[in-house]
Amino acid sequence: EVQLVESGGGLVKPGESLRLSCAYSGFRFGELWMTWVRQAPGKGLEWVGRIRDKPNRGATDYAAPVKGRFTMSLDESKNTLFLQMNRLTVDDIGIYFCTTYTSGACLVWGPGTLVAVSS
């Protein structure tokens, strides 16, 4: 069974950085693509970015609002996907979900981790 668990959320000041983790089990990286999706309080879902599988060399794509500030990476030895978030602003506040991804759909979701930005 595929399972995902995010961690690393917390409260930071504007301009600071945070690294989120997504521990996955039930599959090996290379079999599935993965994405990050966020949800601001009381708002809808927003795609953050995706990392492709091994045949696609783990290439990454990012949404315009985070491109150049956020970076996805993978530690296969720890079965963990990371999201490094730099220069955080109040617009980045929300719950961050990691998901598996195939054929345009986010199949399995983690419970999410909350990111708060405040001075």
Add this chain to the structure above:
Amino acid sequence: QSALTQPPSASGSPGQSVTISCSGTSSDIGGYNFVSWYQQHPGKAPKLIISEVDKRPSGVPDRFSGSKSVNTASLTVSGLQAEDEADYYCSSYAGYKLVFGGGTKVTVL
């Protein structure tokens, strides 16, 4: 502002049907057969209920069905049940990104 347009709310009585629309463009919904629908209960993570326009993942009741016409996708929930009360989001592949609708709150009267 979301890339895809959904009505903010929809409602129906138990046993009735409700249909939610999701309007996009030729760059997303109209350009690919990669439309998905998600159900989200309060305080929970979203759950995939429809992928590739009309495919139901294992375990999703056949009361949920999806369709697409040109640049608009639709989700129909037939035989409404109390547990169907939730927020529903559409999404579409759009080249090197995924776009979402703003969500529709379904109320079971």
